Amino acid sequence: MTEARIGGDLVVETLRALGARTVFGLPGQHALGLFEALRRAPDLRLVSSRVENNLAFAADGHARAKLAEGGPVPVTPMIVSTGPGALLTLASLQESRASSVPVLGISSQVPAAGLGGGRRGYLHELPDQQASFRDVVKSVHVARTASQIPGALRAAWESAATAPYGPTWVEIPQDVLLGPAGLPPITGVSASPPPLAPQPELIAEAADLLAAAENPVVLAGGGVARAGAAGPLRELAEALRAPVLSTFGGKGVFGWDHPLSGQSWMEDWHSTEFLAAADVLLVLGSGLGELSSNYHRFAPRGRIVQVEADAGKLESNHPALGIHADAGLALSALLERLPRRRADGRAERAVAELLAKVHDRLAGQDLEREQHVLADVRAALPEGTPTFWDMTILGYWAWSAWNADGAPMHSAQGAGGLGFGFPAALGAAAATGGPVLAVSGDGGAMYGIAELATAVQHGLDVTWLIVDDGGYGILREYLTGTFGQTTSTELSRPDFVALAGAFGVPAVRSGLGTLRADLAHALQTPGPSVVVLPALLRMFAPTHLPV
Structure with a gap:
């Protein structure tokens, strides 16, 4: 029947x-x-x-x-x-x-x-x-x-x-x-999203501005990532001989070690000034919001050309030649009009000087532990492993310092809610088959701890790194930095290793000396796993305003 x-x-x-x-x-x-x-x-x-x-x-x-x-x-x-x-x-x-x-x-x-x-x-x-x-x-x-x-x-x-x-x-x-369907079986439905192409007149104006610029700089945002436009971005940067900085949402769209890459130290004042000093700043797929503008301290001194698919973000924070378009389509249109400049090494030297200033400032803050932990996490990953980061101190570090080449980074920095990392990684593992890495703090981990059962039920290959610092670490720093003391940030929490074991998930309590090996082993073992790192990490000082 x-x-x-x-x-x-x-x-x-x-x-x-x-x-x-x-x-x-x-x-x-x-x-x-x-x-x-x-x-x-x-x-x-x-x-x-x-x-x-x-x-x-x-x-x-x-x-x-x-x-x-x-x-x-x-x-x-x-x-x-x-x-x-x-x-x-x-x-x-x-x-x-x-x-x-x-x-x-x-x-x-x-x-x-x-x-x-x-x-x-x-x-x-x-x-x-x-x-x-x-x-x-x-x-x-x-x-x-x-x-x-x-x-x-x-x-x-x-x-x-x-x-x-x-x-x-x-x-x-x-x-x-x-109720009854009342219709024959549906087999022929299709969707045809309209392309968001740029206005040719605006592309012509933008190309003229960029061609005449003496110090062009590109800020690549999440719109470039969503458009899958890393290739055209690189071609444009090399044609213009323009340095490229990436927002936190745009990580991975431009080679981390490319000679023109200013990377993504968006909370560092040297990077903010580098962008502000451009005579033409091409902003691709970013609204220049709070995080991308160093908490609205960014004060451009040249022209801005802003390409943005969300019309509500065009010129919402800074006057610009606003182009309402998909970043990939706009890049392709610009490349058809831009001449190719001869390499003279000037842009590469400017990028090298910028990164040297950033690293010199970090070197003066006694942050070797934090940089060592992030480097160990990166070194443990098999090539191509996607990573999903919660709102935790190590995640904040990753926004700026993570090399996403061969290790794509996804985070909750869009809206900034806790609990994103582990469940989002489970969804990614359902798409790719794994392995996938999730990173949470102990506070954020409690939002998704029940999903260990989901990981087991569906056999999802996710390794979950939980950095246990006894509370909401970034909020502890914010409150202490603002008021000299903290409240409601210190948390009772479970034995995460024992709790994972109760779900049938292999787990290990790691340490600063064994983290790389423990993570590598977990990532190479099919199925869900948990690595707990008891560690109190600190955030770098985000800005250095001129006196």
């Missing part, structure tokens, strides 16, 4: 037609129709979670890992239930929005009769669930009937995959998901 198709089947069929092969989901009462449909679709992999916010982080990590592979924009679907389940994803979706990650959230809703602001007394009911998501995601879509499901999902998919990428949200009532 053939099982009758229901509304949930329309969701699954449409996702499959759009290109989804992995779905992240956590069941709930109103979402039963979705999960029954997933049971009937063995060609779709379902990855679960223990908490909805971690599920959304995992979907984010999966999308980031697939973006790094190139090809069509890899929108990652995530399915949750109404009310509490849906609301728990908000903080994670804020990170996806801030970091331009294409996640498609799908939520059940109360029965259709309860939509529209009434209070019918349904379990999980909200007066207006959509309102909670409108200012977090790129777009919100509702399918009130079965026939509206394919169109709503296609529109949401296209929105998520249109530059700037980002999360979108679809809601479908419980009775629609459980």
